[in-house]
Amino acid sequence: xxxxxxxxxxxxxxxxxxxxxxxxxxxxxxxxxxxxxxxxxxxxxxxxxxxxxxxxxxxxxxxxxxxxxxxxxxxxxxxxxxxxxxxxxxxxxxxxxxxxxxxxxxxxxxxxxxxxxxxxxxxxxxxxxxxxxxxxxxxxxxxxxxxxxxxxxxxxxxxxxxxxxxxxxxxxxxxxxxxxxxxxxxxxxxxxxxxxxxxxxxxxxxxxxxxxxxxxxxxxxxxxxxxxxxxxxxxxxxxxxxxxxxxxxxxxxxxxxxxxxxxxxxxxxxxxxxxxxxxxxxxxxxxxxxxxxxxxxxxxxx
Numbered sequence: 001x002x003x004x005x006x007x008x009x010x011x012x013x014x015x016x017x018x019x020x021x022x023x024x025x026x027x028x029x030x031x032x033x034x035x036x037x038x039x040x041x042x043x044x045x046x047x048x049x050x051x052x053x054x055x056x057x058x059x060x061x062x063x064x065x066x067x068x069x070x071x072x073x074x075x076x077x078x079x080x081x082x083x084x085x086x087x088x089x090x091x092x093x094x095x096x097x098x099x100x101x102x103x104x105x106x107x108x109x110x111x112x113x114x115x116x117x118x119x120x121x122x123x124x125x126x127x128x129x130x131x132x133x134x135x136x137x138x139x140x141x142x143x144x145x146x147x148x149x150x151x152x153x154x155x156x157x158x159x160x161x162x163x164x165x166x167x168x169x170x171x172x173x174x175x176x177x178x179x180x181x182x183x184x185x186x187x188x189x190x191x192x193x194x195x196x197x198x199x200x201x202x203x204x205x206x207x208x209x210x211x212x213x214x215x216x217x218x219x220x221x222x223x224x225x226x227x228x229x230x231x232x233x234x235x236x237x238x239x240x241x242x243x244x245x246x247x248x249x250x251x252x253x254x255x256x257x258x259x260x261x262x263x264x265x266x267x268x269x270x271x272x273x274x275x276x277x278x279x280x281x282x283x284x285x286x287x288x289x290x291x292x293x294x295x296x297x298x299x300x301x302x
Contacts, residue, residue, distance in 0.1 A: 033091040038233050041218075044064035048069065052229060055235055106124045110125045115133040116137065117136065122149055147175075148174070161192055162190070178199045180201040
């Protein structure tokens with residue numbers, strides 16, 4: 001009886017150390033169909049130039065359904081398929097509308113238009129007009145494995161050549177979203193830039209050469225997603241470092257408040273130091289073994 005009680009206590013302690021996202025059920029910001037796409041163009045997808053690397057599906061729907069580009073000359077793809085229209089792409093477009101509505105309804109915590117040189121903690125940042133990046137933007141999760149950043153852009157988003165978005169001090173539950181919901185909502189990523197996160201635009205997304213968004217998606221409603229070549233866009237295993245396991249920086253959840261979808265972060269969870277959890281677990285298991293052994297010895301000597 002004592003052994004059973006002790007084992008239960010150990011189990012409770014272990015569960016309390018896991019991030020909330022590990023065992024809590026939530027409604028994700030990106031739906032089950034939408035989350036499978038690295039690129040989804042409402043007005044088509046054009047993969048030009050040569051040598052782009054895509055992890056995740058590439059799709060076009062539903063203003064136009066053509067994905068242009070030849071494998072392997074223009075691009076290679078892993079972890080997904082090319083979808084010229086179809087049921088999944090159409091369903092994903094419906095989920096894109098829901099996600100953009102929820103992200104737009106999140107209450108902003110700060111106003112930013114020029115992002116270069118800033119260090120921003122988790123929050124909702126908005127601009128009534130354009131938003132641009134020259135230089136480096138650092139997104140600091142401050143030790144929260146479920147950190148959420150939402151950028152609400154009033155018109156267009158642009159990044160200069162060789163600009164960098166750097167995400168640090170977070171974990172697998174992190175989410176980074178750039179939402180451009182207006183009729184002028186389009187994005188352009190400059191050559192040789194390093195980007196992070198999911199762009200959700202009503203109009204189009206243009207990507208210059210040698211651009212990397214290795215942990216995010218390019219998603220549009222009405223116009224095309226265009227790549228100029230040697231670009232890297234991906235989800236899943238392409239997410240590394242602080243974003244490893246984040247499935248394309250797609251953390252967060254949708255709450256329904258008075259019938260209105262609103263994007264919100266998951267409950268905060270600490271980022272464990274390497275080896276901390278493993279050491280603690282091994283210690284707890286050793287205690288269980290010693291208690292069991294002592295119990296067996298006592299029963300044999302009676």
